[in-house]
Amino acid sequence: MVRRVDLKRVESIGRRFTSRLHDERVSSWLGLWLGVSFTVAFVTGLISHFMQHPPGWPVWPARPVNLYRVTQGIHVIGGLATVPLLLAKLWAAYPKLWQWPPIRSLGHAIKRGFIFLLVAGSLFELSTGILNIAYWYPFPFNFPAAHYWTAYIVMGALVIHVVNEWATVRRSAGSAGSVEVAPGLTRRGLFGLVAGASGLVAAVTVGEAVSPLARLAVLAPRRPGVGPQGLPVNKTAAAALVNQTALDPAWRLVVTGGSAHELSFSLAELGGLPRRTVQLPISCVEGWSAEATWTGVRVRDVLAMAGANRHARVTVESLEPGSRYRTSQLDWAHWHDPSTLLATHLNGAPLALDHGYPCRLIAPNRPGVAQTKWLSRLVIT
Amino acid sequence: MKVVGYAIGVALVAVGFGGLLAHAADTQPVGWLTWFAGAVVVHDFLFVPVVLALAALVVRLPLRYRTPVQSAAVIGGTITIVSLPLVLGFGKSAGNPSQLPLDYGRNLLLVLAAIAVVTAVVIAGRALSARVRHRGSAQGRAWDRGEDHPNRRERSGGAVRTTRGRDRPGG
Structure with a gap:
C-alpha cells in the first residue's frame, strides 16, 4: 500500500514539469548545436591526441604555422562555451529522467542505457577538461588517457542518440519561434540566453589564445605576456629536475644516428653556426597560446651536417630525467621547415632557465609539450 | 540506414571502453567509474534540484x-x-x-x-x-x-x- 503511494508520487514528478522549456523544439535545437559542438571537440581532440602520440600516420604538416593553435584553441575555448549549452539541454530533457514507468521494454532499457552513457560522458568530459586547464587534479586517473577514451563513448552514444531522435528533430526544429516557453521567457529568448552565457564564457577566456584580447581574459588560467621573458611557462626547470644539468658548463648537444659521424656542440659552438630569427607561437594543449621571437640554428642545417636521410625521423631528447614528455618526435615535414630551430634566444635574450636554457626546440604547428626544452640529444632514425 | 548508425555508435562506445580497460594503469577504471557515474548523480540529484528551488523563487518575482x-x-x-x-x-x-x-x-x-x-x-x-x-x-x-x-x-x-x-x- 505504502509502496503504491510512493510510486504514484514518483510518477507525478514527471508531470509537474509543465513549462514548455522542456518541449521538443527547445530540445531539438539545443541538441543540434550540442551535436555540432561535440563533434568539433572530438575532431580537434583527435588532432591534439595524435600530435602528441604520433602513430606514424597521417603526417601532420608544418604549415600553416598556427593550425594547431587554432584547433586546440577551438577545442578548449569551444569546450568551455559548450557548458551552458549542455546544462540547458539537460535541463530541457530533465523531466524524461522521471518518466514512468522508467523502463517499458528491453529496447527502451537499452536506449536509456545509452542516454546514461551520453549524459555521464558529456558531464565527465566537460568537468575533467575544466579541472585540467585549472591544473587541479582531484581525480585518480591520468587526464589525457581518461579524457581521450571517454570521448569515444560520448561520440558513440551521441551517434545512437541522433539516429533515435532524428525524426523528432526534423519534425520539430523548423524554426526557433517566439513562443513563450516559460513565464516571461520565449523560446528565442532562451536560445539567446544560452548564446549569451556561452559568449560570455568565451569572451573572458579567449584572450589566453588571441593575444590582442589578453586583457579581457580575466577568467583564463594564462595571460599572454605574463611569465619569464614575457612568455608563460608550463613546466619549470625545478619541476623537470634539470636545474643542475641545464646550468652545467660542460653541457653539449649530441646529434647521433646519421650517416656521418656523431656530432656534438657546446653552447658556444652552436652559437657559431648560421643563426636565424623566427616568430613562432607556443600553443599549449591546455588551450592558451602566445607568440614569441626565437633565435637559433635551423634543425635542417644541423641534420644535414650529420648526414641525415631526407625522410629520417628524429627523436628530440631532453635533459629531464623522467617524464612522459621527456622526448618528442620530429617528422620530416617539421625538420625540413626553415623555421624549425634549435633555439638559444627568446625575445632577444638568452633563454630563461624555465624556457629551456641552454637550448630548446621550436617548430611551427606543434603542441607546446612537443617543443622539447633543455635539449640533450637529437637521435636520427 | 538506422542499423549503420547503431553499428557505428556501438563500435565507438566499444572502442572507448576497450581503451579505458586496456590502459587501466592510466585510466584507473574504478576511479574513472566513480567520476563518470558520480557526475550524473551530482548533476541530476543535487545540481538540478538546487536550480529548481532557485527557479521556484525567481518565478515568484x-x-x-x-x-x-x-x-x-x-x-x-x-x-x-x-x-x-x-x-x-x-x-x-x-x-x-x-x-x-x-x-x-x-x-x-x-x-x-x-x-x-x-x-x-x-x-x-x-x-x-x-x-x-x-x-x-x-x-x-x-x-x-x-x-x-x-x-x-x-x-x-x-x-x-x-x-x-x-x-x-x-x-
Whole structure:
C-alpha cells in the first residue's frame, strides 16, 4: 500500500514539469548545436591526441604555422562555451529522467542505457577538461588517457542518440519561434540566453589564445605576456629536475644516428653556426597560446651536417630525467621547415632557465609539450 | 540506414571502453567509474534540484523583474561554475607564477557585478518604457505594480501553465 503511494508520487514528478522549456523544439535545437559542438571537440581532440602520440600516420604538416593553435584553441575555448549549452539541454530533457514507468521494454532499457552513457560522458568530459586547464587534479586517473577514451563513448552514444531522435528533430526544429516557453521567457529568448552565457564564457577566456584580447581574459588560467621573458611557462626547470644539468658548463648537444659521424656542440659552438630569427607561437594543449621571437640554428642545417636521410625521423631528447614528455618526435615535414630551430634566444635574450636554457626546440604547428626544452640529444632514425 | 548508425555508435562506445580497460594503469577504471557515474548523480540529484528551488523563487518575482533576473542568474551561475576551479586556486604553483597568475576571486566578482549592473539597467529601462506605454491605462498600472498580464497565463499551484497551445508533459 505504502509502496503504491510512493510510486504514484514518483510518477507525478514527471508531470509537474509543465513549462514548455522542456518541449521538443527547445530540445531539438539545443541538441543540434550540442551535436555540432561535440563533434568539433572530438575532431580537434583527435588532432591534439595524435600530435602528441604520433602513430606514424597521417603526417601532420608544418604549415600553416598556427593550425594547431587554432584547433586546440577551438577545442578548449569551444569546450568551455559548450557548458551552458549542455546544462540547458539537460535541463530541457530533465523531466524524461522521471518518466514512468522508467523502463517499458528491453529496447527502451537499452536506449536509456545509452542516454546514461551520453549524459555521464558529456558531464565527465566537460568537468575533467575544466579541472585540467585549472591544473587541479582531484581525480585518480591520468587526464589525457581518461579524457581521450571517454570521448569515444560520448561520440558513440551521441551517434545512437541522433539516429533515435532524428525524426523528432526534423519534425520539430523548423524554426526557433517566439513562443513563450516559460513565464516571461520565449523560446528565442532562451536560445539567446544560452548564446549569451556561452559568449560570455568565451569572451573572458579567449584572450589566453588571441593575444590582442589578453586583457579581457580575466577568467583564463594564462595571460599572454605574463611569465619569464614575457612568455608563460608550463613546466619549470625545478619541476623537470634539470636545474643542475641545464646550468652545467660542460653541457653539449649530441646529434647521433646519421650517416656521418656523431656530432656534438657546446653552447658556444652552436652559437657559431648560421643563426636565424623566427616568430613562432607556443600553443599549449591546455588551450592558451602566445607568440614569441626565437633565435637559433635551423634543425635542417644541423641534420644535414650529420648526414641525415631526407625522410629520417628524429627523436628530440631532453635533459629531464623522467617524464612522459621527456622526448618528442620530429617528422620530416617539421625538420625540413626553415623555421624549425634549435633555439638559444627568446625575445632577444638568452633563454630563461624555465624556457629551456641552454637550448630548446621550436617548430611551427606543434603542441607546446612537443617543443622539447633543455635539449640533450637529437637521435636520427 | 538506422542499423549503420547503431553499428557505428556501438563500435565507438566499444572502442572507448576497450581503451579505458586496456590502459587501466592510466585510466584507473574504478576511479574513472566513480567520476563518470558520480557526475550524473551530482548533476541530476543535487545540481538540478538546487536550480529548481532557485527557479521556484525567481518565478515568484513580479513579471517585469523575472526575465532579467532569470537571465542574470543563468549567465552568472554558468560563469561561476566554469571559473570556480580557478577561483579556488588549487592549481596555483609557488614555483611557476605564470600559472593562474590573476586574482580570479576578484575578477569573478567584477564579472558578476557587471552582470548585476546590466540587469538593473534592463529592469529600470523596462519599468520606464512600460510606464510610458501604458500611462493612464488600468492594465498598465497593474503591470507597473508587477502583476501578471491577465490574458497571458493562469497560475495553478506551484506550476505555471501557459494558456495557449499544448502543454507537453515530459516523457
